[in-house]
Amino acid sequence: MHVPERKTIKRTKILRRRMTDAEVILWSQLRRRAADGFRFRRQHPIGPYVADFACAMRRLVIEVDGVTHSTDYEIELDRRRDAYLRSRGWQIFRVTNEDVYKRLNAVLEGILLHMPPPRPSGGPPP
Numbered sequence: 001m002h003v004p005e006r007k008t009i010k011r012t013k014i015l016r017r018r019m020t021d022a023e024v025i026l027w028s029q030l031r032r033r034a035a036d037g038f039r040f041r042r043q044h045p046i047g048p049y050v051a052d053f054a055c056a057m058r059r060l061v062i063e064v065d066g067v068t069h070s071t072d073y074e075i076e077l078d079r080r081r082d083a084y085l086r087s088r089g090w091q092i093f094r095v096t097n098e099d100v101y102k103r104l105n106a107v108l109e110g111i112l113l114h115m116p117p118p119r120p121s122g123g124p125p126p
Helices: 006-019 021-036 072-086 095-103 104-114
Strands: 041-046 049-055 060-065 093-098
Touching: 021 041, 021 049, 021 060, 021 095, 021 104, 049 093, 060 072, 060 095, 060 104, 072 093, 072 104, 093 104, 095 104
Parallel strands: 060 093
Antiparallel strands: 041 049, 049 060
8 A cells, every 4th residue: 555645644634624615515425425335535645646535445536626627737737647546546536616516416426327346355255
C-alpha cells in the first residue's frame, strides 16, 4: 500500500473544511449509503492526489468538478490524475457541480452503475 505524502495528508484536512456546496450535498447522501455497504471517505489521499470521495473497498473515486476544471490546462491535469489513479486500480466517476445541484438522483444512480463488483477475497471458505 502506498503511503500518502505528508503534505497530501495535511492538504486533505484543509480540503475537508473547505468542501464546495456541491460536495457537501453529495457527501450528505454518500454518508447515508454506508448502511448499504458502500463506505465512502471524503477528501481521500491516494498517492500525491486527493480524491473528492473514494470507496476504498470497491476502488471507486468520485470527482465533483466545478468551473475550475474547464481550461485546457486543468483538463490536462485531470487527465494525468485519472491516468495515475487508474494505473493503481481505481475507477473514476466524474460529475459536475451542476449535476449535483439539478440531477442528484441521477448522480447517485450513476455512482451505483459505476461501482465495480466486490474484489475477490483470499479464496473460497474451507
